[in-house]
Amino acid sequence: MSARSLTIGRLADSAGVNLETVRYYERIGLMPAPARTEGGHRSYEPEHAQRLRFIRRSRELGFGIDAIRRLIALSEPGVQACCEVRDMAQDHIASVDAKIADLERLRTVLKQAVADCSEGGRVRCPVIEELGSIA
Structure with missing residues (x-):
């Protein structure tokens, strides 16, 4: 193990993820397989930490696994992909806008239900009634 190598726990900590997340990303091919020590332990390099932070940030921004695979492929040196990434971002903006509309x-609905709760004399809770009416 080189002086720059990381254990799976340190790698996970450095990227702010659970170590099971690291194993999962390796299993599905988002993370490259690390070298192994003579004892069979994973030995990660700083490039693994950089990739893991890229994946975590992409997930935080709402990109799915398949989109992250594409982004990783498009981020490789020598790939001129700005237009393709822009198109992905535009599609993602549409998805974010739809989620914002749903949340609004x-x-x-919740504000109205809370306001209805303020009115006395109700037999049933308007919040529970509203939740029951959602199909």
């Missing part, structure tokens, strides 16, 4: 509708 949800907020309106």
